[in-house]
Amino acid sequence: MTQVAVSPGASAPHEAGDPPVPAGHVRLTIDGVTVIAPKGELVIRTAERIGIAIPRFCDHPLLEPVGACRQCLVEVEMGGRPMPKPQAACTQTVADGMVVHSQLSSPVAEKAQRSNLEFLLLNHPLDCPICDKGGECPLQNQVLANGSATSRMRDPKRVFTKPIAVSSEILLDRERCVLCQRCTRFSDQIAGDKFIDLLERGSAQQIGINSAEPFQSYYSGNTIQICPVGALTSTAYRFRARPFDLVSTETVCEHCASGCAMRTDHRAGEVTRRLARIDPEVNEEWNCDKGRFAFPYVREGDRITRPMVRDADGALVPTSWTDAMSVAAGGLLAARDSGGVGVLTGGRLTVTDAYAYAKFARLALRTNDIDFRARQLSAEEAAFLAARVAGGTPESTGVSYAALEKASAVLLVALEPEEESPILFLRLRKASRRGVPVYSLGALATRSLAKMSGTLIGAVPGGEPFVLTALASDALAGAGVPDAESRNKLGALLRTQGAIVLVGERAAEVPGLLTAVDRLAERTGAALAWVPRRAGERGALDAGALGVVLPGGRPVSDPAARAEVERAWGASLPETPGRDTAGILAAVGIAEPDDVASPDRGPAGFADDHADEPARGLAGLLIGGVEISDLPDPAVALAAVASAGFVVSLEIRASAFTELADVVFPVAAAVEKSGAYVNWEGRIRPFAAALPQAGTLDEARILDTLGVEMDVDLYTQTPAAAAADMARLGVWTGARADTAVDHDEQPATHRRHAETIGLSPVINTERAAAGDGSAAGFVLASWRMNLDGGRGLDGEPHLAGTARPDVARLSAADAAVLGVRNGDLVAVRGPASSITLPVAITEMLDGVVWIPARIDGIGTPGRLGANVADRVQVVAAGDTGAAAGKGR
Amino acid sequence: MSFLDPVKGFGVTFATMFKPVVTEDYPKHPDQPAPRYHGRHQLNRHPDGLEKCVGCELCAWACPADAIFVEGADNTDEARFSPGERYGKNYQINYLRCIGCGLCIEACPTRSLTMTNEYELADDDRQRLIYTKDMLLAPLLPGMEQPPHPMRLGDEHDYYARGPELLRQARQAGPLAAEPVATKDTPSPTGAPS
């Protein structure tokens, strides 16, 4: 689009023979080089393109220009007349016929820049030896390159108390700050968390926070990375190393399905810090604090370092790999032949590890009983994933980060991006700032929705399918329907080119929702993408670690698809579609074929879609990376695993399941192995091992060896081999199974479900609005927060300090009915127990109460005995709360 | 070749007997090297015993032989090893690598690292030639206190900006304790343990 024309000696810009200027472009001269630039481009960028580096501190390509530091001064001539003073190249836009002289060709610009450095250093402390930025500091580098060797400053420097903690993770040393405002502009423009700002004037000017509001942003770590001096540092990395000590590896974050590119720096065998790596397609230059700071968990004391087997006394004892392999192989073979083995893999697997599990289950264990979902799930979800998601790529689905920026509208269903996929949130916010309308279907207008200037389409938890069905129909919503105007607008937008529907993994919690989403996308033509929370889920789906789908999205039930895999693997595959996590756990230890676990296992159990499945008693389990508190009913899961005849567990750190296992294998954490994740877009995110010398093995390698012990070859010795084996299979091009539930039957199912939760399809929201909610109980809404005490956050207390406080959210009307104010305590009561939390009055539907899905590391649905969309009671929790409320 | 050659050799030997001796009576009477000899390193202390090293790693950075390993850490109110925010938690010099060039001394911003006249750096064990912080730290002189302890000489600023003054005060207050050759530290009157 833009072209660079370098005509020697072309100081007069309009010589004959110059290429013509394309429309929307201008021709200017920088340091004697004629260049054509698009209108509106900043001089500093144009100069960059032709290889002229103008020094800068405040300028950042992803932030709006501000001209705060004055380091980029250049001499500019317009129409033959020099401008009276040097101009800031980072705010000056190009113009036709402009002549720019940078420090390379203008003594005035050179002097201006040198003087500005001296000025910036007036109050800058001599901190380089003790400053974390030393060695990679733009200020240090520029002063060494262009600054004066001596200072003319004779007076004492201005001093500030150093450092002050703007949050538990971020420390601010105001003496070092050059007031470039990159941090404040990032927080305001990119993250939307304006907790940090410029205070005071003159020489007292400084960055600061409102003392009542710490810098509680999920993205605060980015300010450290873009601060051009060492004014912002992290508690975690403080004084840990110098840049030259560090060995950097290009990695990818293992904490969520956003798939951020990262740089992992290590020193002496330990990771010291992680930074966001630039990837314009995915995370641009940012990442979230979880990805940046949550890495010490691999060093926790409960790390499993040696294989263990259970000895005669029932104690787990360390043993050799050979011994553990033969015990595991023997036990799994026996269990396979006496009822079968189920495979549960959690959300942390790389694609190749998941592929090894999928292949191991089919070939060594001869079963399709494998499920990567360690959370609320449903058969409907499995069908949806197999039909609509597996094997998709940004190209094939048309949904990508870049597509969001150009979308005609984005509808979020069962998705709270800031909590569940933080970088997706940043991109949505960027899109919304460019005018892309964002809609969220749900019960709460959250703060992040406000940050995306989004519109809430109200739906009581459990009622979402009705709203989607209404949107899918061509009839306009009448005046009586809540949010009628926004609904009609959204309905129209969804039918335009480029509309995108993003559905979160929580959609599995509401029966009929995924089918409704699927149908909406089909009817309106909107592109559809599924956004899981954890990094490994999407890759596990593509690798076939699910009972109904083989690698590449091949349906198990399709003989042609099976035959393709059989040819590639050279072995026959089991035909029966596998059970899901709930089905596997329910089938453990059941001997009689018709002794089915009761389909109604209480509200905390899984959805009741397993009643019609034949139950074979599973004799063994292979469990990798499943965290018990992620499961909807930990007690049931624990009992099932305890009753299983033979359990093999592959884990990084000791867990409730390794305690029960017969054989435990230690596995490599993400930093210790190479591999790839697949992010929510379906994009492969390969990464290298930061600590390959750690002496740990990845799961694909362990399963490969275990396979050999069981007379099966998996060809997954190395991630490269496994990836190649998987690539040979490719993606299924044949017909996909339809989503499970027949579209035309669906509304009846909806209605039945809606009635069970006390909401008829027609009046769902209206009834709640009438205030019946509090009497009949509240409908529970819930999702997991970004920082919620998960085990991946262990070992980094400073990060945990920036977690958002746990609150119960109620609408103003409901709070008034209950007589509570912000900060008062309320008890949320489910059938099993109650949880007491302070109230935060939120703009949301009446009759709904929201609480975090995990508090103190324990899942709340399991604790309450109530799932999302179930009824719970909410009562004011007495005087203590009232007193606390008065304090505010 | 002359027949006198063998005798010439004796002549050299004979003449040498009347020249000054160049060999040294080591190890019975080891000689003092020149005052600025580049001997074993020393990590100096402030007059109250706090360490001067701030763990900045500039010495390690400057070292052409990569002989120095440093890891910094935070001073806290409970455990303070040096004035200011940062101290050297882990400090090692590998004398199998060190070529005695002294560039590390030039680099040290706090004059923490200096060199002594000790040159007996030979051993038959690799491990013993990696000197750790406890072996490199200057001895505690009278009036010094083993860190961690709070700053006894005022605030951080005083340690750096008023260093020479504090030193003069100490010199005037009484006879100086024996100073290590390469350091100018002296016990301070205010540095007495409380």
Ligand code: SF4
């Ligand atoms: S703290 Fe850093 S990023 Fe923020 S204004 Fe100061 S120098 Fe700029």
Ligand code: SF4
């Ligand atoms: S957004 Fe997700 S992938 Fe990116 S750093 Fe955060 S947790 Fe990691």
Ligand code: SF4
């Ligand atoms: S004297 Fe030279 S070689 Fe020895 S540690 Fe210092 S800088 Fe390195």
Ligand code: SF4
């Ligand atoms: S000895 Fe000096 S240069 Fe080396 S780390 Fe300590 S203060 Fe820095």
Ligand code: FES
């Ligand atoms: S970079 Fe232009 S004013 Fe800061």
